[in-house]
Amino acid sequence: MRAGIIGVAVLLVFIGLPLAAAADPLSSCKSCHDLSADKRKVMGPPLFGLYGAKPINAAIPVKKWDDASLDAWLANPKDVLPGNTMMFKVADKAKRDEVIAAMKALK
Numbered sequence: 788m789r790a791g792i793i794g795v796a797v798l799l800v801f802i803g804l805p806l807a808a809a810a811d812p813l814s815s816c817k818s819c820h821d822l823s824a825d826k827r828k829v830m831g832p833p834l835f836g837l838y839g840a841k842p843i844n845a846a847i848p849v850k851k852w853d854d855a856s857l858d859a860w861l862a863n864p865k866d867v868l869p870g871n872t873m874m875f876k877v878a879d880k881a882k883r884d885e886v887i888a889a890m891k892a893l894k
């Protein structure tokens with residue numbers, strides 16, 4: 788019973804986060820990424836100033852994060868680097884464009 792409640796809660800967090808992203812395109816990233824200039828590592832690496840920079844994980848086969856590489860990463864990180872640990876996708880192209888624009892402004 789308790790496991791069931793926790794399971795439902797976890798599910799709601801994962802379904803609810805992308806839905807709550809309507810206002811701030813990057814709000815769904817915050818649970819795993821620091822967006823501030825402190826550049827703390829949370830579950831994932833910090834996103835501040837990352838647009839235009841080279842990947843923090845040197846195994847990612849991208850020279851510099853730009854519109855095209857971020858679009859591919861967000862659509863499916865596993866297509867860019869099989870076996871990487873980002874368990875999150877932005878399936879909708881329009882949403883990805885909003886996220887990428889917000890990342891550009893994050894500096």
Ligand code: HEC
Nearest residue numbers: 815816819830831832841842843844871872873874875886
């Ligand atoms: C469930 C947690 C989680 C969420 C939510 C998440 N990420 Fe990530 N992300 C990660 C982890 C973990 C990594 C490290 C992947 C690796 O290198 O193996 C990562 C890596 C990345 C990287 C590559 C960083 C680099 O240069 O090495 C980018 C870019 C990125 N995430 C963008 C985003 C954006 C934008 C969002 C929101 C739309 C987002 N992530 C949401 C966990 C998450």
